[in-house]
Amino acid sequence: MGSFVWHPYTQMKDWPKFDVISKGKGMWLYDIHGNAMMDGVASMWCNVWGHSNKELTDSMIKQTRKLQHSSLFNLTNNRAEELAEKLVKLAPGMHRVFYSDDGSTAMEISAKMALQYWHNIGEKKKTKFVSLENGYHGDTAGTMSLGYVPSFFSKFKPMLFPVLRMPSPNGYRLPKGYSFDEYQEFCLDKIEQTLAKNDNIAAFVMESGAQIAGGVVIYPKGFQKKIGKMCKKYNVYSY
Numbered sequence: 547m548g549s550f551v552w553h554p555y556t557q558m559k560d561w562p563k564f565d566v567i568s569k570g571k572g573m574w575l576y577d578i579h580g581n582a583m584m585d586g587v588a589s590m591w592c593n594v595w596g597h598s599n600k601e602l603t604d605s606m607i608k609q610t611r612k613l614q615h616s617s618l619f620n621l622t623n624n625r626a627e628e629l630a631e632k633l634v635k636l637a638p639g640m641h642r643v644f645y646s647d648d649g650s651t652a653m654e655i656s657a658k659m660a661l662q663y664w665h666n667i668g669e670k671k672k673t674k675f676v677s678l679e680n681g682y683h684g685d686t687a688g689t690m691s692l693g694y695v696p697s698f699f700s701k702f703k704p705m706l707f708p709v710l711r712m713p714s715p716n717g718y719r720l721p722k723g724y725s726f727d728e729y730q731e732f733c734l735d736k737i738e739q740t741l742a743k744n745d746n747i748a749a750f751v752m753e754s755g756a757q758i759a760g761g762v763v764i765y766p767k768g769f770q771k772k773i774g775k776m777c778k779k780y781n782v783y784s785y
């Protein structure tokens with residue numbers, strides 16, 4: 547079937563036709579001919595409870611019959627409060643929840659929070675961001691700036707803001723002459739030097755646990771914690 551949809555990250559010339567999915571159940575997707583396909587990527591990791599999960603669909607139907615949406619500008623609602631309370635209890639050290647629409651917007655909001663924080667406490671020169679090479683944080687202008695994967699984003703460079711980019715320990719692409727441990731140390735040293743010598747850094751941004759879109763590269767054990775400690779030491783917000 548041809549498509550009127552503009553498909554993301556898809557060279558449409560290479561796809562004269564697409565399989566058409568008509569339903570999903572658990573980990574399976576079914577096309578219009580009834581063929582089952584295992585959804586091994588959980589629809590790009592946004593369907594972690596499986597398709598047509600009964601508990602979720604029942605509660606969505608129940609809630610939409612009662613209240614579909616009410617703004618959080620100077621108002622609140624029971625459901626927003628209940629979920630926020632649950633999330634805060636699951637996340638030690640957190641006190642409030644800011645609701646966002648998707649991953650990219652969440653990252654944009656975090657960047658704005660960092661800038662607003664420093665501004666509000668009078669540290670107005672802390673406006674720069676540091677991130678890791680090959681990180682990915684989304685497809686909006688701010689997140690393409692923070693997580694710059696060259697093959698995805700080079701065409702959009704004119705709309706991006708400058709970010710200090712640090713090397714990240716990718717065991718599959720080690721520079722000549724380095725063992726993995728040595729390269730990890732090199733990356734950490736470089737990050738520490740950057741944080742130590744620049745007093746205008748608002749935040750350090752990295753994916754949690756691994757760089758997925760940038761090649762499924764898992765961070766070495768303790769790497770993220772070490773960066774978190776450096777951020778505390780040099781008074782930099784980290785997320």
Ligand SMILES: Cc1ncc(COP(=O)(O)O)c(C=O)c1O
Pocket residue numbers: 648649650651653682683684685753754758759
């Ligand atoms: C680490 C990370 N951050 C941000 C995003 C962007 O999320 P979204 O596609 O919901 O905007 C993704 C998406 O895959 C991601 O993997």
